[in-house]
Amino acid sequence: MLAKIIKGCRKRRRESQKELYEKFYAYGMSITLRYADSREQGVEILNDAFMKVFENIKSYDQSRPFKPWLRRIIINTAINHYHKYKKGAVHDSFELHENSIGQKEAITCSLSYQEIIEMVQQLSPAYRTVFNLYVIEGFSHREIANMLDIAEGTSKSNLSKAKKNLQEIVKKNLSYNRKQNG
Known part of the structure; x- marks a missing residue:
């Protein structure tokens, strides 16, 4: 077919x-x-x-x-x-404060695919692109740097910031849901 x-x-x-x-x-x-x-x-x-x-x-x-x-x-x-x-949007001012969720604190929740996509879409284009290429697609930082015409260190930094921002977005989402269901 x-x-x-x-x-x-x-x-x-x-x-x-x-x-x-x-x-x-x-x-x-x-x-x-x-x-x-x-x-x-x-x-x-x-x-x-x-x-x-x-x-x-x-x-x-x-x-x-x-x-x-x-x-x-x-x-x-x-x-x-x-x-x-x-x-x-070369210089992204979308910086969230240092993550206040403790490293050992675990958040367990069931998020729908749509909710996860909406959270990823809240990341800046630079953070979102590096996050997807590294976490989802499995490219190395060197490969990402070549694809996006950025330094390898920038790729690593953007991934770190993307993860921190996503943690903050998840935290805010969970806090909002608790208030709604509270």
């Missing part, structure tokens, strides 16, 4: 492109939402990624799995989006 859709995409058939888009929309959104400020921005990144897929589908090696190839294009498109919009 997928091979037939890809064959149609290689022939630039709109109905095949639509099928591929619909088949992998949810998968793509699950990736882009981790990098985007909002759902709208996630859709924009995903649409740009699919344009690249359709332009480069002939270079896809059908003897290999499709999803990793698509994932790489989506991640690269998200990184390109970051580069495109980071100019206005």
